[in-house]
Amino acid sequence: MTTTDSAKDRVSAKSSAALRAAMARLFAGHPERTDGRLTKENLWREAQVSRATMNRAHSVLAEWDAHITQHGKTTPGEARRDETITDLRKKLAAKTQESTRLTKQLQAAAIAIAALHHDNEALREELSERASTVVVGIGPQRRRPR
Incomplete structure (x- = not known):
């Protein structure tokens, strides 16, 4: 001084x-x-x-x-803290965006699976109807000459 x-x-x-x-x-x-x-x-x-x-x-x-x-x-510690918070916010935003994308993808897959399940059930029902239909013929079947 x-x-x-x-x-x-x-x-x-x-x-x-x-x-x-x-x-x-x-x-x-x-x-x-x-x-x-x-x-x-x-x-x-x-x-x-x-x-x-x-x-x-x-x-x-x-x-x-x-x-x-x-x-x-701002102290050096506060500056580091603020930088860390900013970095974590960016990471959180990226993860939130990824989560939203994956949720939409999962919903689309669930809809596709439900549609396939419905089609599969319809095909099974049709197959069981065909199997239950008995072909009744009169007398022995003969082969036709070629």
């Missing part, structure tokens, strides 16, 4: 160092005392200083705001 920073901040060097260390841990995604979200509340809790002390550390807050503006409020 420079002399200008200490005059501007109105916090002790120890508090400023604690805030900077906490800020570095939060940005790296390795919090020790908080859930790791990039909020100012987590900053002062992570640094184990009061909110008022953090609010007097203007240069630290300026660095915090600059980093958040440039990189956003």
Whole structure:
């Protein structure tokens, strides 16, 4: 911390160092005392200083705001989580689409099987009717000369 920073901040060097260390841990995604979200509340809790002390550390807050503006409020862990969620959503959509396709294919097969079953039953009935019909002839059958 420079002399200008200490005059501007109105916090002790120890508090400023604690805030900077906490800020570095939060940005790296390795919090020790908080859930790791990039909020100012987590900053002062992570640094184990009061909110008022953090609010007097203007240069630290300026660095915090600059980093958040440039990189956003997403921690590395949250970014990995969001990427995993996006990937899983894409896989789920593909599996849902495949499931829908296979369901339609299964329904078409069931209809074809039902139609074949109906045809098979009709053929069996026709065959049994033919078998039950007895051919009655009069006298012995003779062969015709060729």
